[in-house]
Amino acid sequence: MPVQKTLERVISKAGLGSRTQARSWIHAGRVKVNGKVIENPDHWIDFDRDRVLFDDKPLQEKARVYILLHKPAGYITTFKDPAGRPTVYDLITNAGTFVSPVGRLDLDTSGLLLLTNDTQLAERLTNPDHKISKTYQVAAADPLSDAALDQLGRGVELNDGPTRPAVVRRIGESQIEISISEGRNRQVRRMIEAVGSNVVELVRTRIGTLTIGDLAVGKWRELRPAEVQALRGRN
Numbered sequence: 001m002p003v004q005k006t007l008e009r010v011i012s013k014a015g016l017g018s019r020t021q022a023r024s025w026i027h028a029g030r031v032k033v034n035g036k037v038i039e040n041p042d043h044w045i046d047f048d049r050d051r052v053l054f055d056d057k058p059l060q061e062k063a064r065v066y067i068l069l070h071k072p073a074g075y076i077t078t079f080k081d082p083a084g085r086p087t088v089y090d091l092i093t094n095a096g097t098f099v100s101p102v103g104r105l106d107l108d109t110s111g112l113l114l115l116t117n118d119t120q121l122a123e124r125l126t127n128p129d130h131k132i133s134k135t136y137q138v139a140a141a142d143p144l145s146d147a148a149l150d151q152l153g154r155g156v157e158l159n160d161g162p163t164r165p166a167v168v169r170r171i172g173e174s175q176i177e178i179s180i181s182e183g184r185n186r187q188v189r190r191m192i193e194a195v196g197s198n199v200v201e202l203v204r205t206r207i208g209t210l211t212i213g214d215l216a217v218g219k220w221r222e223l224r225p226a227e228v229q230a231l232r233g234r235n
Ligand code: URA
Pocket: 104, 105, 106, 107, 109, 185, 186, 187, 188, 189, 190, 202
């Protein structure tokens, strides 16, 4: 299946700037696709076929940057919030390039957030076809029965379809660790609601081979080359 994204996303994900900035550059005629200026930010790009130039230079000339942030609860993962809430970009200064979050975390979710300008790796980690597992620690509002854990493991019915089988481990009476290979909107929260409770705390601890380790809340670091290789599936 060809990988397609809008021109606005392609420019932003390549590390050049936010999506709002990307739109204004596209409108200003600074972006060419296959030799032709395209002023429509919603133009579809096929990564295998289309060649995108920004100011006549190919994308991805910038060094690739990979940032692991321990996101605190109360921060959103978009660049600017019209409501003025803090964003993860308030925590990442001097990254040297614009980086985009790989998948999103809700405002109230904390833990591992990877940000990069490497569109290929981001695609590998977020496309559900690749089945990259994401692990969360969950504190629920109520004790979770063994039957509820079995149900979460087998898959629950959500309003956008059944969830895939998940790996579930009990940590306490109302605490579990769950690994899922999809990244649907508010998925873990909705799964816990489907078994009759609510999430009171949600922390992501792992994406594929990458773990949050002992990185303090609110801090970030660059990935080591071996960590990047492992995420690419080549170690
Ligand atoms: N599942 C959720 O419900 N929220 C997140 O932030 C991540 C996964």
